[in-house]
Amino acid sequence: MGNIEFKQVTFGFDNQAQLLFDKANLTIDTSWKLGLIGRNGRGKTTLLNLLQDVYPYQGTITHQVSFNYFPQAIRDASQLTYDVLNEVATVEIWQIEKELQLMQTDDALLWRPFVSLSGGEKTKVLLALLFSDHNHFPLIDEPTNHLDLQARKHIAQYLKDKKQGFILVSHDRSFVNEVVDHVIAIEKQQLMIYQGNFATYEEQKGQRDQYELDQNKKLKTEIGRLKHTASEKAEWSHGREKGKFGNRHVAGSGAIFDRGAIGARAARTMKRSKTLVHQMENKIDSKEQLLKEIETIDMLTMNYQPSYHKTLITVKNLQLAYEKSLFEPISFQLVKGERIAIQGNNGAGKTAIINYLLGTFTGQSVGDVTIPANIRISYVRQNYENNTGTLAEFATAHHLSYEILLNNLHKLGVERHVFNTRIENMSMGQRKRVELAKSLATPAALFIWDEPLNYLDVFNQEQLEQIIQLVQPTMLIVEHDETFLNNIATQVIKLQHE
Structure with missing residues (x-):
């Protein structure tokens, strides 16, 4: 079907101090089954909305496909489910029935009021509608919220068997792990692509984070050494500057000093030492800029007060x-x-x-x-x-x-x-x-x-x-x-x- 490409995409909401995406770049193949991963509030649903041109943004997003979003908006839930689906998109009934059968779901629920369906049943009929349309690229946002374990397994197998690609947002790691073959991760306002399922993503990200932690440790050690050296040179330079105002005659030694010569030498030494200090400071700045901001998961607190009852x-x-x-x-x-x-x-x-x-x-x-x-x-x-x-x-x-x-x-x-x-x-x-x-x-x-x-x-x-x-x-x-x-x-x- 082609590619979806992000080039230098920048976006943030006016009421937020920090951008969600800052000059983000990404190229994905629309045949991939993609899991979209990121911390809450980092822009998963926003990214799906950007693909649908819901918000203005800087940069370019190019694609040769149109998109369908799940869950679809329902206008009148009191109608029969089939009528509700036809209001969202014109589709043949046999297509909906086929998709429901693939999800091991009784198609009789099409003739019940949509409002009477359980959360899991609503999820299934809306997914059936989504995949009855073969002309659009599916964007699937949190399909597992109302599904029990058995239903999740059915939907996971259903998505796994699909020949077309899609982007999936889900909080269920087992579900994502079963379904996807690539992962898009939102990390520090950038979009990173990982080949493989969620377990592969966790392993690769863990290795990369550990490498960056090791590099940070080395850099911090080097920065500390440079700062110590710069401090020593600054103190030495200050001492040499004071030296040019030292005694001109040392009693009992017979030595007489030329204040002008001493001052000139001290000034040259001081200039060289200040240059070295400045160079050290530049090195420190360069090293500090290499330090990576590694995301960590902060430990929560839990107010557990054990009972004396066993x-x-x-x-x-x-x-x-x-x-x-x-x-x-x-x-x-x-x-x-x-x-x-x-x-x-x-x-x-x-x-x-x-x-x-x-x-x-x-x-x-x-x-x-x-x-x-x-x-x-x-x-x-x-x-x-x-x-x-x-x-x-x-x-x-x-x-x-x-x-x-x-x-x-x-x-x-x-x-x-x-x-x-x-x-x-x-x-x-x-x-x-x-x-x-x-x-x-x-x-x-x-x-x-x-x-x-x-x-x-x-x-x-x-x-x-x-x-x-x-x-x-x-x-x-x-x-x-x-x-x-x-x-x-x-x-x-x-x-x-x-």
């Missing part, structure tokens, strides 16, 4: 229902320092279990659950739209340290200028980070997190893994990301339908 949750033959049972009976114990992950398909009852443990489940239940009285729980919710107000008001309302809240938010990638924005006016990604930062700052013996990774970039996930591995808190987690769970969970419970 067992925090005991579940025996628990079964929940809304008229019909959600899953087969389950039993488990959550011991202090363990992290249990609950897995299951969408609608299997994962969040229902959390609601039951928190006393907010409204359906029917059988079985026994024991939780010690007065256990402090910190909860990350899937839905957090009721977080409102300024961050200072929010911290006060939840009895949190304002300083710790802001500190974790900044480490999670929320820019400082956003701190003055009311929570309800923040982006969904920023609001999710507020919910997560609240949980991290809450003193608790038990952390219950319901899909904590939605809207977080892969670097945020690594931050969470690092702090969990360091602190070893007691946790109950619902999450679909395999890599995350493999790194932090001590036990996995899989819900089964009856």
